[in-house]
Amino acid sequence: METENKAPAEWIQALPEQLRDAPFLGKASSPEDAVAKLAHAAKLVGTSIRIPGEDATDDDRAAFYNKLAEVPGVAKLPLSDDEDGLAAILAKLGAPDTPDGYKPPELEGFEWDQATFENLRKYAKDAGMTTRQFDKFARQLAQEQLANSQASANARDEARKALRLDWGDTLEAREALIRGWMDKSEAPAFLREQLDGGNLPLETMNWLHSIAKQFKGEVNPISKDGQQPRPTLDPAEAREKIQATLRDLTSMSPVDPRYADLNKKLVEYHRLANAGSAA
Secondary structure, three states, X not given: OXXXXXXXXXXXXXXXXXXXXXXXXXXXXXXXXXXXXXXXXHHHHHHOOOOOOOOOOXXXXXXXXXXXXXXXXXXOOOOOOOHHHHHHHHHHHXXXXXXXXXXXXXXXXXXXXXXXXXHHHHHHHHHOOOHHHXXXXXHHHHHHHHHHHHHHHHHHHHHHHHHHHHHHXXXXXXXXXXXXXXXXXXXXXXXXXXXXXXXXXXXXXXXXXXXXXXXXOOEOOOOOOOOOOOOOXXXXXXXXXXXXXXXXXXXXXXXXXXHHHHHHHHHHHHHHHOHHHHO
């Protein structure tokens, strides 16, 4: 080309007049530079999205937003009252179309209550949660429920141990007496549930037993399975029986027909007296 070695001003002057001020040519340092700028501009035009001007029509704006929606990671920010726009952006973020799109996270030792989980799904859908947000939220709830259940089970075990240590073999008989008093006095249902669930501490059980004892003879003891329990002695009562039996045995001849029977009872009294400490 004849203009290749000319200075910038000279090669531009060699162009037709109508091209001298054309975009990308006036500032080009050489014909090659001009060609490169034109190629780059053509590439940009092919991949660019033109922002609608003030005179743009509704169709122009709609086409602009639709074009933007095709770009990964780009979404139109909806107005506060644009329910459809909000639903669209939540869908892009990962919100499911229906509550069934939320899946229950699996935790070892935990099983979801179906009705509770269905309600949780509905609340999540109404709140516009993504599946990732829901998984974290539901997993945290499940972990807390699992921890609370374990803590409750541990507390029940400790309460039972304390009762057994204090009451010995009289535990079931005393509980039965308390149940009988509760039935007769029409105690609140929640109190009976706490008793049957083993959730009442030793102090409360002692208090309930002290009340129930005042009505002994007026109420029918009831075991947890509804049966009449076998009467027994608590450790303190058993120790009293030991002393009385020993007094009887020391004043009794071994050939006395009652002697062998008293010895058998003495062994049983010792077992009952030590029942609490052995628990």
